[in-house]
Amino acid sequence: MKKIFLLACLVLSAMAIKAQQVSPKIEEPQLKQYIFVMLKRGPNRNQDELSTKQLQEGHMAHLNKMAEIGKLNIAGPFGDDGDWRGILIFKSGSLEEIKALVEQDPMVKAGRLAFEIHPWWSQKGIKLD
DSSP, X not given: OHHHHHHHHHHHHHHHHHHHHHSOOOOOOOEEEEEEEEEEEOSOOOOXXXXXXXXXXXXXXXXXXXXXXXXXXXXXXXXXXXXXXXXXXXXXXXXXXXXXXXXXXXXXXXXSEEEEEEEEEEETTOOOO
16 A cells, blocks of 8 residues: 555656646736827917918828838827827837937927937837727
8 A cells, every 4th residue: 555655656757747848838028118109288379270270281291201211110099189189109229219200390499399208118019909
């Protein structure tokens, strides 16, 4: 009986060791740095309707250009009338480079929009749609 018990312990120990050796390792997600820009209500919002429309057209053209050159990953406005007006997420570039691109936006130049810029980390290759 003692031999059977010892044999059973050895078999169970061997099985436990084998299970530890073949158990799959959980891979850590690979992170990538993006540049996050928060567009905010700017200090100069007193443009007339026609000027605001022209600024908006220039703003959209500028966003499309940044997407076409491969810098801008995602952009969009907020659905309320708060001080936060929209977000931009850039997939490449330094803070200085992205700041220079955002400063070229007609809405920013006119003071209708202001912005904050921050490095932001997310899972590499993330798809939002």
